[in-house]
Amino acid sequence: MAKKTQEKIPQTPTKETCSHECSSCASSGNCSDAKPGLPPKANIDVRHVILVLSGKGGVGKSTVSVNLAYALSSHGYNVGLLDLDIHGPNIPKMLGLEDQKLGTMGNKIVPVKVTGSLAVISMAFLLPDTSTPIIWRGPMKMAAINQFLAEVAWGSLDYLVVDLPPGTGDEALTIAQLAPNVRGAVIVTTPQDVATLDSRKAIKFVEKLGLPVIGIIENMSGMICPHCGQEIDLFGKGGGKKIAEEFSVPFLGAIPIDIEMRKAGDEGRPFIIRRGDSPTWESVDKVMEALVRVVEG
Numbered sequence: 001m002a003k004k005t006q007e008k009i010p011q012t013p014t015k016e017t018c019s020h021e022c023s024s025c026a027s028s029g030n031c032s033d034a035k036p037g038l039p040p041k042a043n044i045d046v047r048h049v050i051l052v053l054s055g056k057g058g059v060g061k062s063t064v065s066v067n068l069a070y071a072l073s074s075h076g077y078n079v080g081l082l083d084l085d086i087h088g089p090n091i092p093k094m095l096g097l098e099d100q101k102l103g104t105m106g107n108k109i110v111p112v113k114v115t116g117s118l119a120v121i122s123m124a125f126l127l128p129d130t131s132t133p134i135i136w137r138g139p140m141k142m143a144a145i146n147q148f149l150a151e152v153a154w155g156s157l158d159y160l161v162v163d164l165p166p167g168t169g170d171e172a173l174t175i176a177q178l179a180p181n182v183r184g185a186v187i188v189t190t191p192q193d194v195a196t197l198d199s200r201k202a203i204k205f206v207e208k209l210g211l212p213v214i215g216i217i218e219n220m221s222g223m224i225c226p227h228c229g230q231e232i233d234l235f236g237k238g239g240g241k242k243i244a245e246e247f248s249v250p251f252l253g254a255i256p257i258d259i260e261m262r263k264a265g266d267e268g269r270p271f272i273i274r275r276g277d278s279p280t281w282e283s284v285d286k287v288m289e290a291l292v293r294v295v296e297g
């Protein structure tokens with residue numbers, strides 16, 4: 001019989017098990033033994049912080065983050081996009097900003113402006129080139145995340161969209177602790193069983209962080225053949241809706257596989273900036289509207 005395993009997130013350390021410095025431990029906010037030194041919640045002016053998570057890589061989490069952030073900004077919101085995929089920061093590539101570097105103003109870091117109402121911060125802006133790996137332990141990541149929040153001149157934001165690495169790691173724990181007004185997490189999945197299995201873990205992880213699941217987005221949901229116009233169920237359809245029902249969380253919508261979407265990512269121009277002339281464009285816009293409805297009530 002298959003061995004039943006239980007997902008775990010790092011437990012609150014005890015005096016016996018704790019080997020961290022409290023100031024660098026992602027769990028110290030819940031830790032009864034925590035000593036003073038944990039950075040306080042970052043003092044940034046933001047109405048809603050939205051985490052974007054997925055159970056596994058390659059499901060289109062960064063693509064969805066970029067397009068959601070862009071869609072929000074084009075609907076008049078002031079938006080920050082924080083790329084916390086520290087080991088694989090792809091957002092600048094998807095926005096055609098790979099050559100940009102971060103500037104400073106006084107003692108603050110200035111984010112890279114995409115439009116008048118969309119600014120981005122990514123580890124990629126600090127690296128000498130796109131092939132340089134980041135080899136950091138947890139405390140260094142925590143310090144970087146704290147800087148990306150507290151020491152960036154974000155201005156006054158309606159939304160801060162945070163693209164997290166896939167899985168259930170340190171970065172999500174840290175941002176949940178340090179960012180103000182975290183409204184919860186959006187979970188991106190593809191429809192097939194292997195992806196929805198991992199999404200279940202992501203949902204439970206978010207719940208263990210004490211955050212609401214804002215909703216599930218099913219990406220790569222069916223595909224319209226560019227030649228014959230018929231729909232092909234490449235990865236199937238409906239898996240995202242099924243897990244949303246199973247966990248009684250909102251389903252924010254489905255985005256099909258669209259070659260134009262892949263091309264847009266590779267060419268560094270968000271798909272959503274095209275005119276609203278395709279079912280895929282409409283699906284992204286609808287997902288954004290569903291997100292705003294859940295968050296703003």
Ligand code: ADP
Pocket residue numbers: 054056057058059060061062063064090219220255256257258259261262263265266
């Ligand atoms: P993740 O952040 O989950 O690792 P990415 O956003 O990097 O995934 O997407 C992985 C690849 O899939 C990229 O090449 C991206 O352009 C492509 N992609 C994502 N969503 C779609 C979609 N709906 N249709 C076509 N290609 C997509």
